[in-house]
Amino acid sequence: MLKSFYKSTLIAAVVMVTSANAFAADKVYRLKLAETWGPNFPVFGDSVKNMVKMAEEMSNGRLKIRVDSANKHKSPFGVFDMVKIGQYDIGHSASYYYNGKVPNTLYFTTMPFGMTASEQYAWFQYGGGQELMDEVYSAHNLVPFPGGNTGVQMGGWFRKEINTVEDLKNLKMRIPGFAGEVLAKLGATPVNIPPGELYTSLERNTIDALEWVGPSLDLRMGFHKIAPIYYMGWHEPATELMFIVNKKKLETLPADLQAILKVAMRKASYDMYVQSYALSAENWAVMKTEFPDIQVKTFPPAVLSAMKKANDEILEEKASNDPMAAKIIKSQQDYLKLVRVWTDISEYGYIKSTKELAK
């Protein structure tokens, strides 16, 4: 009995050491994520769901992430601040939404006449883009990651053709943000209208045109039923959403869970690009079948050229006022020059030279 007693004590002692690890390894970390989007928002919201599911499965349930949509937290464009102060641990949003608050967040979503998705991912990972983004966000206790790419966004739905720069004068168009600034410089009137009122505004000629995303999200909005001209993109060639994580909170996670979270976010971003590509192709086929008269057009060269000039002037102004803005703009412009030469030889050159054969 005495022997047995010592044995038990020994087992207890040995096993308690192991169990301390066991309890650490079993500890569940509960994180809260705020997304800019409403509940069940297609594609953008799918990227979040995809990330959360991967993180939970890979961590065997040790990482549980509660997702609050905009209807819950009531602050779609307050995600930056809510994660910064720790009200939420993670956010899913778009960097350029915060350019009114932190001007240099503007550059990490997409830029007019800028890089395509593949080019921009190359810039983020091999051209210094991620480091520049880290620098802008670290001052706010935030760690930023790419959050999913829409691919090229379309130039928008128009009821009348744009043939000259003159046609942009007094054009009332829903086109928010930086692209709106560019058009305003050319005499257009950019307006912002809640998504739920867009269809009616276009139908009743309250606005002349609008841009949303592309077929992946435009199909359900129904714009193709009332505006016959679908202009190709120029202003958002590779819209990348973002995940932001509260830096202090991230550092409290064990190293394996940090790795899981980071890989899940990065994979979710690529996955959303693939989903957007597939869904755009499928939805465009539906639109074109239902409404065979939709005309897909590019803006005339003179119009694009005027837009580019206005774009460059605004960027020059930003660069001259802010050394960090200058650094980011130069990095993007230099990388675009380097990488576009390769795009021209590879994917663009391939599609161009085999175009007639692909039919």
Add this chain to the structure above:
Amino acid sequence: MLKSFYKSTLIAAVVMVTSANAFAADKVYRLKLAETWGPNFPVFGDSVKNMVKMAEEMSNGRLKIRVDSANKHKSPFGVFDMVKIGQYDIGHSASYYYNGKVPNTLYFTTMPFGMTASEQYAWFQYGGGQELMDEVYSAHNLVPFPGGNTGVQMGGWFRKEINTVEDLKNLKMRIPGFAGEVLAKLGATPVNIPPGELYTSLERNTIDALEWVGPSLDLRMGFHKIAPIYYMGWHEPATELMFIVNKKKLETLPADLQAILKVAMRKASYDMYVQSYALSAENWAVMKTEFPDIQVKTFPPAVLSAMKKANDEILEEKASNDPMAAKIIKSQQDYLKLVRVWTDISEYGYIKSTKELAK
């Protein structure tokens, strides 16, 4: 004392239950991976290293993967069989290498005149491609995953221009696999030469031309120093490597480690595409600076058209002999039709319409 004894026993009993879980959670799973490539092979080997590192970090060391390169296992094109019989647990290779053994593996790497990387990822994930690949591999106790994309491979280094279909007659070219079959149908003589002898063979006119990958891997081979013409790609528009996992072995892993392995492989595949894109751009700039006389050309339309015709005839023959081949070929051709329309409107259309402005 007696009280203390019972307490110890109780603790021992309680903690032993926990410790059983602790031991399970701490168990290290050691897997062996065979890669087709030699040690430290750039880009392709990086994809494997990237995957292994992510898997180890995310599993907190519970998943340890030993990588054997071709110099170790001596069977670069035996990876399929070695993983099938369980000599290795995982392989990294390219599906089309095994088309002599299992003909329908041909279709899951890239096809001449086929999809680009983004289009092909969309096909794998939303167009039924992954399911078809699973079907082909499941008969061999293998679970296949995308393993990294090179982007568009260049058409190759030529010492003389190809102006007509006649110029392909008796052209001795290093171009293995299906693309070699296509050229053979047009009178060329495809030859296979070990990588280490390629440079000398081209220099001494033992061969007239060769294709390798693209700037990402061609730079170190030095072909640009001895062949002035670099033709754009037609035969491998989106070469996707693959990971294959022994099915029975995969099923012995706990669910969280299966999830970690799968996510790590999938993310590594995207990462390699981005790396290839960035490195191609960088290396092309180096080549062009060192040898400004390199001419980048597309094959003339009549030559491409003859290649396409030969390609389609071989595919038709394969489809007529094998219902599964017919099913895969139809799936790819249908998806290409659907998705290329979107590419034309989006990334291709964007680059085309802004081409002059990007300079």
